[in-house]
Amino acid sequence: xxxGASWPEKALFGALHLLRNHVTPYRADWYALTLWLNxxxxxxxxxxxxxxxxxxxxxxxxxxxxxxxxLSLLLILRxxxxxxxxxxxxxxxxxxxxxxxxxxFDSPVMLILVGWIVxxxxxxxxxxxxxx
Numbered sequence: 001x002x003x004g005a006s007w008p009e010k011a012l013f014g015a016l017h018l019l020r021n022h023v024t025p026y027r028a029d030w031y032a033l034t035l036w037l038n039x040x041x042x043x044x045x046x047x048x049x050x051x052x053x054x055x056x057x058x059x060x061x062x063x064x065x066x067x068x069x070x071l072s073l074l075l076i077l078r079x080x081x082x083x084x085x086x087x088x089x090x091x092x093x094x095x096x097x098x099x100x101x102x103x104x105f106d107s108p109v110m111l112i113l114v115g116w117i118v119x120x121x122x123x124x125x126x127x128x129x130x131x132x
Contacts, residue, residue: 004052008044012037042106049107053114064122068115072108079104 053068060067083104 004048008048009041012040012044046106046110049110050114053111054118056111057115057118061122064115064119065112068111072111075108075111076105 053071056067056071057064
């Protein structure tokens with residue numbers, strides 16, 4: 001996940017430049033543009049975490065939740081170690097700390113949810129075969 005963390009951003013900006021014929025659009029309303037770009041990056045990051053979680057869950061047959069929870073725990077530990085060194089945590093940035101923390105912890109939550117969904121799908125298939 002660390003190697004591919006910038007892929008969603010590159011894909012989003014690549015799509016924007018492709019649609020605009022490699023011309024950066026005039027930013028008449030800067031706040032609306034940053035709102036849409038931030039939301040697009042959040043959605044792209046969550047989809048990337050979904051794909052990574054699916055890959056990990058499918059490879060860990062029978063231990064889907066353990067594998068995805070371990071990966072999530074590693075991400076949370078990495079963020080917990082790096083958080084005190086972050087430059088955005090200043091005495092004047094208290095209103096912005098909570099949204100940034102929520103943005104940082106959405107990827108581990110997505111990984112755990114994907115592991116849970118894959119486990120439930122596999123259990124449903126197993127139960128269906130055992131009753132048949």
